[in-house]
Amino acid sequence: MDEELKREIIIDNYQHPVHKGLVDDEAYIKENTNNESCIDNIDIMVKVENGVIEDIVFDGEACAISTSATSIMIKSLLNKKVEEAKKILLNYENMINEGDYDKKLLGELNVYDTIYKQPNRKMCALLPHNAIKKILEEIEKA
Amino acid sequence: MNREDFPILNNDIIYFDNGATTLKPKSVIEAMNKYYFEHTSNIHRGDYKQAIVTNELYDGTREVVKEFVNAQGAEVIFTKGTTESLNLVVFGYMKKHLKRGDEVLLSKAEHASNILPWIKLSEEIGINIKYAPLNKDYELTYESIEKAITPKTRVVSIAQVSNVVGDVRDIEKIGALCKKKNILLSVDGAQSVPHMPVDFTKDNMDFLAFSGHKMAGPTGVGCLVVKKALIDKMEPLIYGGGMNQDFASDGSYELKKGPSRFEGGTPPIAEVIGLREAINYLSAMGMDTIHKHELALKKYLVDELSKIENIKLYNTKSKSGILSFNINDVFAQDTSIYLNHYNICVRAGNHCAKVLKDELNIKNTVRISLYFYNTKEEIDKLIEVLRQSYNIFKVVI
Numbered sequence: 001m002d003e004e005l006k007r008e009i010i011i012d013n014y015q016h017p018v019h020k021g022l023v024d025d026e027a028y029i030k031e032n033t034n035n036e037s038c039i040d041n042i043d044i045m046v047k048v049e050n051g052v053i054e055d056i057v058f059d060g061e062a063c064a065i066s067t068s069a070t071s072i073m074i075k076s077l078l079n080k081k082v083e084e085a086k087k088i089l090l091n092y093e094n095m096i097n098e099g100d101y102d103k104k105l106l107g108e109l110n111v112y113d114t115i116y117k118q119p120n121r122k123m124c125a126l127l128p129h130n131a132i133k134k135i136l137e138e139i140e141k142a
Numbered sequence: 143m144n145r146e147d148f149p150i151l152n153n154d155i156i157y158f159d160n161g162a163t164t165l166k167p168k169s170v171i172e173a174m175n176k177y178y179f180e181h182t183s184n185i186h187r188g189d190y191k192q193a194i195v196t197n198e199l200y201d202g203t204r205e206v207v208k209e210f211v212n213a214q215g216a217e218v219i220f221t222k223g224t225t226e227s228l229n230l231v232v233f234g235y236m237k238k239h240l241k242r243g244d245e246v247l248l249s250k251a252e253h254a255s256n257i258l259p260w261i262k263l264s265e266e267i268g269i270n271i272k273y274a275p276l277n278k279d280y281e282l283t284y285e286s287i288e289k290a291i292t293p294k295t296r297v298v299s300i301a302q303v304s305n306v307v308g309d310v311r312d313i314e315k316i317g318a319l320c321k322k323k324n325i326l327l328s329v330d331g332a333q334s335v336p337h338m339p340v341d342f343t344k345d346n347m348d349f350l351a352f353s354g355h356k357m358a359g360p361t362g363v364g365c366l367v368v369k370k371a372l373i374d375k376m377e378p379l380i381y382g383g384g385m386n387q388d389f390a391s392d393g394s395y396e397l398k399k400g401p402s403r404f405e406g407g408t409p410p411i412a413e414v415i416g417l418r419e420a421i422n423y424l425s426a427m428g429m430d431t432i433h434k435h436e437l438a439l440k441k442y443l444v445d446e447l448s449k450i451e452n453i454k455l456y457n458t459k460s461k462s463g464i465l466s467f468n469i470n471d472v473f474a475q476d477t478s479i480y481l482n483h484y485n486i487c488v489r490a491g492n493h494c495a496k497v498l499k500d501e502l503n504i505k506n507t508v509r510i511s512l513y514f515y516n517t518k519e520e521i522d523k524l525i526e527v528l529r530q531s532y533n534i535f536k537v538v539i
Contacts, residue, residue: 006539007535007536007539010535010539011535011539014535015471038475039474039475039490039491039492039505039506040475041505061473061505061506062473063473063475063476063479064473064476064535064538064539065539067473121479
């Protein structure tokens with residue numbers, strides 16, 4: 001993907017993120033996620049019904065990378081089965097950490113494929129991943 | 143001023159993060175090297191000449207500190223830094239002398255190290271924590287303290303200079319009030335002692351805490367200055383070698399008198415020697431000169447930053463070298479990452495003052511904190527870069 005296009009997608013999702021604002025609904029599971037090495041702090045809520053991710057919302061204060069990654073991640077996971085979502089999360093994590101991953105699975109999330117060049121921002125890109133992964137694990141345990 | 147003494151400045155960096163830690167002059171490093179290269183030895187126990195030199199330097203530093211903050215009638219305990227010093231005040235003194243229902247008065251703009259120990263103590267013995275309100279510029283005034291004091295107030299514990307908005311509190315007046323009302327005054331000097339003349343005696347402080355690394359000295363060492371009458375009523379937090387007079391297997395023991403009772407284990411000897419040199423270095427420049435330089439720079443910084451649209455400043459009036467700001471609609475950390483692209487070092491965050499967010503209505507800011515080696519030219523460069531910040535996402539993403 002062209003660098004300029006990547007930047008545009010990131011900025012657009014930072015300035016106009018989707019699903020921002022938490023909800024008061026017990027059907028959602030909530031997780032706070034923050035990054036010890038920086039000051040990002042996001043709450044994420046996920047609603048799963050019949051093994052499908054029905055909704056994800058978030059709120060908090062975070063940098064351009066964390067906020068945009070949360071927005072794009074939400075779009076990528078909506079209406080996916082939990083199994084598919086877990087696959088996307090795993091491939092995303094591998095991409096950020098310079099491992100092997102399937103580009104085709106990640107769609108718009110591919111905009112972060114060179115974030116490893118700024119090691120201190122890898123944690124920012126992984127912030128929503130960490131929270132959603134934890135929530136899905138909790139749901140599976142229950 | 144004195145930029146030639148700081149080798150790190152040859153790397154073409156602009157260092158505006160002095161509230162976090164300061165750069166070290168060659169003389170401080172050399173004093174520590176001399177200890178390691180020429181007279182490595184432990185304190186208090188050696189009869190050979192290197193040990194005698196080390197001992198004199200270590201213990202003599204207490205006198206250097208006393209003179210620096212005008213605390214001749216006090217004792218100086220070496221700690222790891224301000225945090226340990228404040229913990230020693232809370233758990234070494236207050237835990238023993240306060241009781242359930244007693245009040246400690248803080249402000250909402252205190253650093254974590256001057257709030258968390260109190261919260262813990264309140265959990266342990268049931269004291270109540272009160273917060274004196276800030277004014278519209280987020281400053282803590284004498285009047286606010288005066289009004290918040292109740293008959294139950296036993297301690298006022300505040301920073302002399304806040305680390306986020308940089309307001310200089312009127313400790314002299316607050317100290318006089320505390321004396322009149324028989325209230326103990328504990329002062330967090332982390333952001334004042336390095337930057338301005340501080341007078342322990344005139345301001346009637348009971349405790350004064352500060353760190354070496356924020357005043358051109360090494361990390362790992364700080365001080366707690368304590369009124370003489372109080373030190374014998376304090377209990378150590380660390381037990382072991384160097385702090386006891388005698389002990390026996392029947393469980394009897396006797397602790398040392400004076401400051402070494404609080405310095406169990408081998409202390410940071412090289413660092414104390416480095417701190418001594420840092421104090422000598424600052425004294426030679428003159429704390430008044432340093433303070434005036436910072437105020438002049440701060441005024442220039444505020445004047446120039448105010449000309450840029452899109453920037454919100456949080457404390458233009460405070461009389462210290464600390465300024466917090468944000469670029470409108472840009473997260474503080476994105477701004478600090480942007481400035482890093484131009485080798486400008488600043489800090490983004492809540493600056494360890496997490497309860498201040500209730501007052502500022504914003505959690506995170508970018509903080510510039512100045513020191514004597516900063517220059518107008520460095521500020522000009524910052525302004526030039528911030529003027530182009532419409533471009534920020536092209537740079538940081």
